[in-house]
Amino acid sequence: MKLITAVVKPHRLDEIKEALQAFGVQGLTVTEASGYGRQRGHTEVYRGAEYTVDLVPKIRIEVLAEDDDADQLIEVVVKAARTGKIGDGKVWSVPVDTAVRVRTGERGPDAL
Amino acid sequence: MPPGITLAADAPGLSAANTGFMLICSALVMLMTPGLAFFYGGMVRVKSTLNMLMMCFISLGIVTILWVLYGFSLAFGTDSGSLIGWSSDYVGLSGIGINQLWDGYTIPVYVFAVFQLMFAIITPALISGALADRVKFTAWALFVALWATVVYFPVAHWVWGSGGWLFEMGVIDFAGGTAVHINAGAAALGVILVIGKRVGFKKDPMRPHSLPLVMLGAGLLWFGWFGFNAGSWLGNDDGVGAVMFVNTQVATAAAMLAWLAYEKIRHGSFTTLGAASGAVAGLVAITPSGGSSSPLGAIAIGAVAGLLCAMAVGLKYRFGYDDSLDVVGVHLVGGVVGSLLVGFFATGGVQSDAKGLFYGGGFEQLGKQAVGVFAVLAYSLIVSAILALVLDKTIGMRVGEDDEISGIDQVEHAETAYDFSGAGGGAGSRKTAPAPAETVAAAPQTRKVDA
Numbered sequence: 001m002k003l004i005t006a007v008v009k010p011h012r013l014d015e016i017k018e019a020l021q022a023f024g025v026q027g028l029t030v031t032e033a034s035g036y037g038r039q040r041g042h043t044e045v046y047r048g049a050e051y052t053v054d055l056v057p058k059i060r061i062e063v064l065a066e067d068d069d070a071d072q073l074i075e076v077v078v079k080a081a082r083t084g085k086i087g088d089g090k091v092w093s094v095p096v097d098t099a100v101r102v103r104t105g106e107r108g109p110d111a112l
Numbered sequence: 113m114p115p116g117i118t119l120a121a122d123a124p125g126l127s128a129a130n131t132g133f134m135l136i137c138s139a140l141v142m143l144m145t146p147g148l149a150f151f152y153g154g155m156v157r158v159k160s161t162l163n164m165l166m167m168c169f170i171s172l173g174i175v176t177i178l179w180v181l182y183g184f185s186l187a188f189g190t191d192s193g194s195l196i197g198w199s200s201d202y203v204g205l206s207g208i209g210i211n212q213l214w215d216g217y218t219i220p221v222y223v224f225a226v227f228q229l230m231f232a233i234i235t236p237a238l239i240s241g242a243l244a245d246r247v248k249f250t251a252w253a254l255f256v257a258l259w260a261t262v263v264y265f266p267v268a269h270w271v272w273g274s275g276g277w278l279f280e281m282g283v284i285d286f287a288g289g290t291a292v293h294i295n296a297g298a299a300a301l302g303v304i305l306v307i308g309k310r311v312g313f314k315k316d317p318m319r320p321h322s323l324p325l326v327m328l329g330a331g332l333l334w335f336g337w338f339g340f341n342a343g344s345w346l347g348n349d350d351g352v353g354a355v356m357f358v359n360t361q362v363a364t365a366a367a368m369l370a371w372l373a374y375e376k377i378r379h380g381s382f383t384t385l386g387a388a389s390g391a392v393a394g395l396v397a398i399t400p401s402g403g404s405s406s407p408l409g410a411i412a413i414g415a416v417a418g419l420l421c422a423m424a425v426g427l428k429y430r431f432g433y434d435d436s437l438d439v440v441g442v443h444l445v446g447g448v449v450g451s452l453l454v455g456f457f458a459t460g461g462v463q464s465d466a467k468g469l470f471y472g473g474g475f476e477q478l479g480k481q482a483v484g485v486f487a488v489l490a491y492s493l494i495v496s497a498i499l500a501l502v503l504d505k506t507i508g509m510r511v512g513e514d515d516e517i518s519g520i521d522q523v524e525h526a527e528t529a530y531d532f533s534g535a536g537g538g539a540g541s542r543k544t545a546p547a548p549a550e551t552v553a554a555a556p557q558t559r560k561v562d563a
Contacts, residue, residue, distance in 0.1 A: 045375075045379045045381060045383060046319060046383070046385050047383075047385055047386065047389060047422075047425045047426075047438060048375070048378065048425060048426045049426075050379075051317045051319050052317075
């Protein structure tokens, strides 16, 4: 199993959700996040004093997937998240040892 | 009807219209202090919001009581040596008849006393903006009481009191350019030179936490200012109050636009804080001259003040003094600009016969204005610095560095402005469970709530 994590622009959430549903993903977790990549943040001005705001709002989406689906799923997320402008975010995956559905106790792929 | 109470009909000369107008103006000026609290409160960081609100609000408590006890007497009692007043009838407002009229006007002494009280309240509150985040609340409360007594009450007498030396000299301060704004701005400078900078000044970002609060406060100030200026004629039976109303509105509009134009050219954006600050700068600048300039003059005064104040707020970074919320940049500079511009724009038609430079009056009025500006600035700056120094050496002016970093709201007020915690226990739990009735007396008295 793989855990796919995407840190992307907040306004892309709906597109990503729809794309994942169309792909057949049953569940996901969304967290509000903040951070920056190579573009850094932005500048704000208060009475002439400039402040650099490094951490910009992002959302973090996490999805568990079976190994065979993982690469395709990453592509789905990347496609849905892309605007072509700077700050679109990143998507990555990591291996997962085990997963348990709390209600039934099912393990592994059955728990997804 | 209690004995001694007589109806207005028994008081020849009393104008019900002017009295009603002045009571409303007094209430409008009162609203300026909570307005100021929000104006300042939105500009500080989240962790010191409540302290900022409280520093303004406490003035409503302290100065009100002092005013009744002796403040009104010191400011507006019978003159003594052109420097201070005193009338035992005014002590405790005890010897004033309910239908006794204020000297030469159509309103009761009581109405004049409450109108002036509201000025006395907001002036020390104005100072607090320079001291954000770092002053012990007890020290601040003591400072307010002392400052009102040795600075505000005497200066109000100089400027407005019959026999006061600036008043007699012919210095024009219609509604408080010198007595309120220069006075508070200079005091702010005096105190911050003693207490020093906030921890992290020029290093940490100290962005305003809520610009909507700043706008709300600026809006309330603008609204209340009509009472401040239009009421300062102490009546409106000759329509003069309405002239002040017009001048207040147009100068404020011009100042806001000037500040925004400066910002757009200098920094590239029209900012919300700029609009609010420009409006306040215009209000400050028209305060001394609202009764002596024409509406077109008021536009010019507002525009000059908006521009100069926008430039002045950057000075603290250049000179390294930490005027947290720009009390010096907006109130001192705005007050000086407005007071001096009386010497240029006085039309000689409304408040007094004195004419400014642009109306054929020569340099005479400008010279008088300069004396008023310098005298109040110097007196307030020096005495305020001495007061701060005395308080700092005795009870200490500042909170500890750790407390300043963690936030003055929790330390000084045992509260925080906002609850950002989500679900679960983050919202805090009661530290002391309700005790059985018989043990209530022995229960520990816990004041501070869990962090």
